[in-house]
Amino acid sequence: xxxxxxxxxxxxxxxxxxxxxxxxxxxxxxxxxxxxxxxxxxxxxxxxxxxxxxxxxxxxxxxxxxxxxxxxxxxxxxxxxxxxxxxxxxxxxxxxxxxxxxxxxxxxxxxxxxxxxxxxxxxxxxxxxxxxxxxxxxxxxxxxxxxxxxxxxxxxxxxxxxxxxxxxxxxxxxxxxxxxxxxxxxxxxxxxxxxxxxxxxxxxxxxxxxxxxxxxxxxxxxxxxxxxxxxxxxxxxxxxxxxxxxxxxxxxxxxxxxxx
Ligand SMILES: O=C(O)[C@H](O)[C@@H](O)[C@H](O)[C@H](O)COP(=O)(O)O
Numbered sequence: 001x002x003x004x005x006x007x008x009x010x011x012x013x014x015x016x017x018x019x020x021x022x023x024x025x026x027x028x029x030x031x032x033x034x035x036x037x038x039x040x041x042x043x044x045x046x047x048x049x050x051x052x053x054x055x056x057x058x059x060x061x062x063x064x065x066x067x068x069x070x071x072x073x074x075x076x077x078x079x080x081x082x083x084x085x086x087x088x089x090x091x092x093x094x095x096x097x098x099x100x101x102x103x104x105x106x107x108x109x110x111x112x113x114x115x116x117x118x119x120x121x122x123x124x125x126x127x128x129x130x131x132x133x134x135x136x137x138x139x140x141x142x143x144x145x146x147x148x149x150x151x152x153x154x155x156x157x158x159x160x161x162x163x164x165x166x167x168x169x170x171x172x173x174x175x176x177x178x179x180x181x182x183x184x185x186x187x188x189x190x191x192x193x194x195x196x197x198x199x200x201x202x203x204x205x206x207x208x209x210x211x212x213x214x215x216x217x218x219x220x221x222x223x224x225x226x227x228x229x230x231x232x233x234x235x236x237x238x239x240x241x242x243x244x245x246x247x248x249x250x251x252x253x254x255x256x257x258x259x260x
Pocket of ligand 1: 042043044045046047074075076086150151152153154157158159160183
Protein backbone atom coordinates (compact mmCIF):
# COMPACT_ATOMS: atom_id res chain seq x y z
CA UNK A 1 0.00 0.00 0.00
CA UNK A 2 1.53 3.33 -1.06
CA UNK A 3 1.04 6.29 1.27
CA UNK A 4 -0.99 9.02 -0.42
CA UNK A 5 0.97 11.94 -1.82
CA UNK A 6 -0.85 15.25 -2.22
CA UNK A 7 -0.38 17.91 -4.86
CA UNK A 8 -2.57 20.98 -4.57
CA UNK A 9 -3.06 23.39 -7.44
CA UNK A 10 -4.59 26.84 -7.24
CA UNK A 11 -7.84 26.09 -9.07
CA UNK A 12 -9.56 23.29 -10.99
CA UNK A 13 -8.44 24.54 -14.40
CA UNK A 14 -4.80 24.53 -13.36
CA UNK A 15 -5.27 21.14 -11.70
CA UNK A 16 -6.62 19.71 -14.97
CA UNK A 17 -3.78 21.23 -17.00
CA UNK A 18 -1.09 20.10 -14.58
CA UNK A 19 -2.58 16.62 -14.31
CA UNK A 20 -2.71 16.39 -18.11
CA UNK A 21 0.96 17.36 -18.34
CA UNK A 22 1.77 14.79 -15.67
CA UNK A 23 -0.13 12.10 -17.60
CA UNK A 24 1.66 12.92 -20.87
CA UNK A 25 5.02 12.45 -19.14
CA UNK A 26 3.91 9.21 -17.48
CA UNK A 27 2.68 7.74 -20.78
CA UNK A 28 5.77 8.87 -22.73
CA UNK A 29 8.07 7.35 -20.10
CA UNK A 30 6.14 4.06 -20.09
CA UNK A 31 6.24 3.87 -23.88
CA UNK A 32 9.96 4.66 -23.92
CA UNK A 33 10.72 1.88 -21.48
CA UNK A 34 8.16 -0.77 -22.44
CA UNK A 35 6.94 0.24 -25.90
CA UNK A 36 3.39 0.64 -24.65
CA UNK A 37 1.29 2.20 -21.90
CA UNK A 38 -1.97 1.34 -20.18
CA UNK A 39 -4.24 3.95 -18.59
CA UNK A 40 -7.61 3.71 -16.87
CA UNK A 41 -9.91 6.68 -17.42
CA UNK A 42 -12.57 7.99 -15.10
CA UNK A 43 -15.85 9.75 -15.77
CA UNK A 44 -17.09 12.96 -14.23
CA UNK A 45 -16.22 16.63 -14.53
CA UNK A 46 -12.66 16.35 -13.19
CA UNK A 47 -11.86 13.30 -15.32
CA UNK A 48 -13.25 14.87 -18.47
CA UNK A 49 -11.63 18.19 -17.58
CA UNK A 50 -8.26 16.45 -17.57
CA UNK A 51 -8.95 14.87 -20.98
CA UNK A 52 -10.01 18.23 -22.42
CA UNK A 53 -6.82 19.82 -21.06
CA UNK A 54 -4.79 16.98 -22.55
CA UNK A 55 -6.40 17.59 -25.94
CA UNK A 56 -5.10 21.18 -25.80
CA UNK A 57 -1.67 20.37 -24.36
CA UNK A 58 1.25 21.46 -26.62
CA UNK A 59 3.14 18.21 -25.90
CA UNK A 60 0.04 16.05 -26.54
CA UNK A 61 1.49 14.23 -29.52
CA UNK A 62 4.62 13.20 -27.71
CA UNK A 63 2.33 10.30 -26.86
CA UNK A 64 2.38 7.48 -29.39
CA UNK A 65 -1.41 7.19 -29.49
CA UNK A 66 -1.29 3.94 -31.45
CA UNK A 67 0.52 2.21 -28.58
CA UNK A 68 -1.78 3.22 -25.74
CA UNK A 69 -4.34 0.94 -24.09
CA UNK A 70 -7.30 2.77 -22.57
CA UNK A 71 -9.63 1.15 -20.03
CA UNK A 72 -12.40 2.56 -17.85
CA UNK A 73 -12.80 2.48 -14.09
CA UNK A 74 -16.56 2.55 -14.43
CA UNK A 75 -19.37 3.16 -16.87
CA UNK A 76 -22.98 4.08 -16.74
CA UNK A 77 -24.99 1.11 -18.09
CA UNK A 78 -26.77 2.97 -20.90
CA UNK A 79 -27.15 2.47 -24.66
CA UNK A 80 -24.14 2.98 -26.95
CA UNK A 81 -23.69 6.65 -27.74
CA UNK A 82 -25.78 7.87 -24.83
CA UNK A 83 -24.38 11.32 -23.90
CA UNK A 84 -24.28 10.24 -20.25
CA UNK A 85 -21.86 7.38 -20.91
CA UNK A 86 -18.30 8.02 -19.74
CA UNK A 87 -16.87 6.78 -23.06
CA UNK A 88 -19.13 9.15 -25.01
CA UNK A 89 -17.86 12.07 -22.93
CA UNK A 90 -14.23 10.92 -23.21
CA UNK A 91 -14.53 10.68 -26.98
CA UNK A 92 -15.87 14.23 -27.15
CA UNK A 93 -13.19 15.56 -24.77
CA UNK A 94 -10.17 13.87 -26.39
CA UNK A 95 -10.40 10.42 -27.91
CA UNK A 96 -11.98 11.42 -31.22
CA UNK A 97 -9.16 13.96 -31.74
CA UNK A 98 -6.19 11.58 -31.50
CA UNK A 99 -5.11 8.56 -33.60
CA UNK A 100 -5.75 5.77 -31.09
CA UNK A 101 -5.77 2.13 -32.17
CA UNK A 102 -9.48 1.27 -31.86
CA UNK A 103 -8.52 -2.27 -30.81
CA UNK A 104 -6.84 -0.77 -27.77
CA UNK A 105 -9.76 1.37 -26.60
CA UNK A 106 -11.55 -0.96 -24.19
CA UNK A 107 -14.95 0.61 -23.55
CA UNK A 108 -17.21 -1.13 -21.06
CA UNK A 109 -20.34 -2.81 -22.58
CA UNK A 110 -23.45 -0.75 -23.35
CA UNK A 111 -26.96 -1.73 -22.29
CA UNK A 112 -28.06 -2.22 -25.91
CA UNK A 113 -25.13 -4.56 -26.56
CA UNK A 114 -24.96 -8.38 -26.41
CA UNK A 115 -25.70 -8.56 -22.66
CA UNK A 116 -28.91 -6.53 -22.73
CA UNK A 117 -30.15 -5.72 -19.24
CA UNK A 118 -27.86 -8.35 -17.65
CA UNK A 119 -25.30 -5.95 -16.19
CA UNK A 120 -23.63 -8.80 -14.28
CA UNK A 121 -22.92 -10.60 -17.57
CA UNK A 122 -21.59 -7.35 -19.00
CA UNK A 123 -19.31 -6.94 -15.98
CA UNK A 124 -18.07 -10.54 -16.33
CA UNK A 125 -17.30 -9.90 -20.00
CA UNK A 126 -15.19 -6.88 -19.10
CA UNK A 127 -13.40 -8.88 -16.40
CA UNK A 128 -12.61 -11.50 -19.05
CA UNK A 129 -11.26 -8.80 -21.38
CA UNK A 130 -9.01 -7.54 -18.59
CA UNK A 131 -7.82 -11.06 -17.78
CA UNK A 132 -7.03 -11.69 -21.45
CA UNK A 133 -4.85 -8.57 -21.47
CA UNK A 134 -3.12 -9.51 -18.22
CA UNK A 135 0.42 -10.79 -18.35
CA UNK A 136 1.80 -13.69 -16.30
CA UNK A 137 3.17 -11.19 -13.82
CA UNK A 138 -0.38 -10.00 -13.11
CA UNK A 139 -1.59 -13.28 -11.65
CA UNK A 140 -4.05 -13.44 -14.56
CA UNK A 141 -6.58 -10.86 -13.43
CA UNK A 142 -5.89 -7.39 -14.79
CA UNK A 143 -3.06 -5.90 -16.86
CA UNK A 144 -0.49 -3.67 -15.16
CA UNK A 145 -2.07 -0.27 -15.45
CA UNK A 146 0.56 2.48 -15.53
CA UNK A 147 -1.98 5.01 -14.23
CA UNK A 148 -5.51 4.45 -12.99
CA UNK A 149 -7.40 7.72 -12.58
CA UNK A 150 -10.41 8.21 -10.32
CA UNK A 151 -12.67 11.17 -9.78
CA UNK A 152 -13.81 11.48 -6.16
CA UNK A 153 -17.47 12.00 -5.35
CA UNK A 154 -18.69 14.33 -2.57
CA UNK A 155 -19.66 11.15 -0.68
CA UNK A 156 -16.09 9.78 -1.18
CA UNK A 157 -17.15 7.32 -3.93
CA UNK A 158 -14.64 6.40 -6.61
CA UNK A 159 -15.53 4.72 -9.89
CA UNK A 160 -19.01 3.36 -9.10
CA UNK A 161 -18.03 2.13 -5.65
CA UNK A 162 -20.38 3.95 -3.30
CA UNK A 163 -20.17 3.95 0.50
CA UNK A 164 -21.65 0.86 2.17
CA UNK A 165 -23.02 -0.61 -1.12
CA UNK A 166 -22.12 -4.22 -2.11
CA UNK A 167 -19.62 -3.30 -4.86
CA UNK A 168 -17.16 -1.66 -2.48
CA UNK A 169 -17.15 -4.84 -0.35
CA UNK A 170 -16.11 -7.08 -3.28
CA UNK A 171 -12.78 -8.76 -2.57
CA UNK A 172 -12.51 -11.37 -5.34
CA UNK A 173 -14.00 -10.18 -8.64
CA UNK A 174 -12.30 -7.41 -10.64
CA UNK A 175 -15.47 -6.00 -12.24
CA UNK A 176 -19.02 -5.93 -10.91
CA UNK A 177 -22.45 -4.66 -11.83
CA UNK A 178 -23.84 -1.87 -9.65
CA UNK A 179 -27.55 -1.34 -8.94
CA UNK A 180 -29.14 1.54 -7.10
CA UNK A 181 -26.18 3.90 -7.37
CA UNK A 182 -27.03 7.13 -5.52
CA UNK A 183 -25.44 9.08 -8.37
CA UNK A 184 -27.63 8.69 -11.47
CA UNK A 185 -27.88 6.63 -13.51
CA UNK A 186 -28.49 3.88 -10.97
CA UNK A 187 -27.13 0.94 -13.01
CA UNK A 188 -23.41 0.86 -13.65
CA UNK A 189 -20.36 -1.32 -14.21
CA UNK A 190 -17.33 -0.75 -12.00
CA UNK A 191 -13.84 -1.99 -11.30
CA UNK A 192 -13.56 -3.18 -7.72
CA UNK A 193 -10.98 -2.15 -5.14
CA UNK A 194 -8.81 -5.24 -5.80
CA UNK A 195 -8.66 -4.27 -9.50
CA UNK A 196 -7.94 -0.62 -8.67
CA UNK A 197 -5.14 -1.64 -6.33
CA UNK A 198 -3.45 -3.66 -9.07
CA UNK A 199 -2.44 -0.41 -10.76
CA UNK A 200 1.12 0.82 -10.48
CA UNK A 201 -0.17 4.31 -9.77
CA UNK A 202 -3.61 5.49 -8.68
CA UNK A 203 -4.35 9.18 -9.18
CA UNK A 204 -7.39 10.64 -7.43
CA UNK A 205 -8.74 13.84 -8.93
CA UNK A 206 -10.59 16.16 -6.55
CA UNK A 207 -11.28 19.76 -7.44
CA UNK A 208 -13.98 22.08 -6.14
CA UNK A 209 -15.41 23.03 -2.76
CA UNK A 210 -17.86 20.13 -2.95
CA UNK A 211 -14.95 17.68 -2.62
CA UNK A 212 -13.33 19.24 0.45
CA UNK A 213 -15.17 17.13 3.01
CA UNK A 214 -14.68 13.93 1.01
CA UNK A 215 -10.94 14.54 0.66
CA UNK A 216 -10.59 15.26 4.37
CA UNK A 217 -12.55 12.11 5.33
CA UNK A 218 -10.73 9.83 2.91
CA UNK A 219 -7.29 11.12 3.92
CA UNK A 220 -7.92 11.05 7.65
CA UNK A 221 -7.99 7.31 8.18
CA UNK A 222 -11.61 6.50 7.29
CA UNK A 223 -12.41 2.89 6.38
CA UNK A 224 -12.84 1.96 2.71
CA UNK A 225 -16.40 0.68 3.13
CA UNK A 226 -17.56 3.99 4.55
CA UNK A 227 -15.17 6.02 2.35
CA UNK A 228 -14.23 4.09 -0.84
CA UNK A 229 -11.65 6.72 -1.85
CA UNK A 230 -9.68 5.67 1.24
CA UNK A 231 -9.28 2.21 -0.28
CA UNK A 232 -8.03 3.45 -3.65
CA UNK A 233 -4.26 3.13 -3.68
CA UNK A 234 -1.62 1.98 -6.12
CA UNK A 235 1.12 -0.57 -5.78
CA UNK A 236 3.88 2.01 -6.06
CA UNK A 237 2.10 5.37 -5.89
CA UNK A 238 -1.12 6.97 -4.70
CA UNK A 239 -1.42 10.57 -5.79
CA UNK A 240 -4.19 12.97 -4.80
CA UNK A 241 -4.44 15.84 -7.28
CA UNK A 242 -6.50 18.61 -5.70
CA UNK A 243 -7.23 22.26 -6.08
CA UNK A 244 -7.07 24.60 -3.11
CA UNK A 245 -10.86 24.51 -2.63
CA UNK A 246 -10.88 20.71 -2.33
CA UNK A 247 -7.88 20.87 0.02
CA UNK A 248 -9.50 23.46 2.29
CA UNK A 249 -10.64 21.01 4.99
CA UNK A 250 -7.56 18.78 5.10
CA UNK A 251 -6.00 18.32 8.53
CA UNK A 252 -3.05 20.62 9.12
CA UNK A 253 -0.87 17.54 9.48
CA UNK A 254 -1.45 16.83 5.78
CA UNK A 255 -1.65 20.24 4.16
CA UNK A 256 -0.03 22.66 3.67
CA UNK A 257 3.22 20.74 3.67
CA UNK A 258 5.37 21.51 6.67
CA UNK A 259 8.07 23.95 5.61
CA UNK A 260 11.57 22.54 5.83
O1 LIG B 1 -19.37 7.61 -13.62
C1 LIG B 1 -19.06 8.53 -12.87
O2 LIG B 1 -19.85 9.39 -12.48
C2 LIG B 1 -17.64 8.70 -12.44
O3 LIG B 1 -16.81 7.74 -12.80
C3 LIG B 1 -17.59 9.03 -10.99
O4 LIG B 1 -16.83 8.14 -10.21
C4 LIG B 1 -16.97 10.41 -10.93
O5 LIG B 1 -15.58 10.33 -11.23
C5 LIG B 1 -17.17 11.05 -9.58
O6 LIG B 1 -18.55 11.05 -9.30
C6 LIG B 1 -16.65 12.49 -9.58
O7 LIG B 1 -17.36 13.19 -10.55
P1 LIG B 1 -17.13 14.78 -10.73
O8 LIG B 1 -15.66 14.92 -11.11
O9 LIG B 1 -18.07 15.21 -11.82
O10 LIG B 1 -17.43 15.41 -9.41
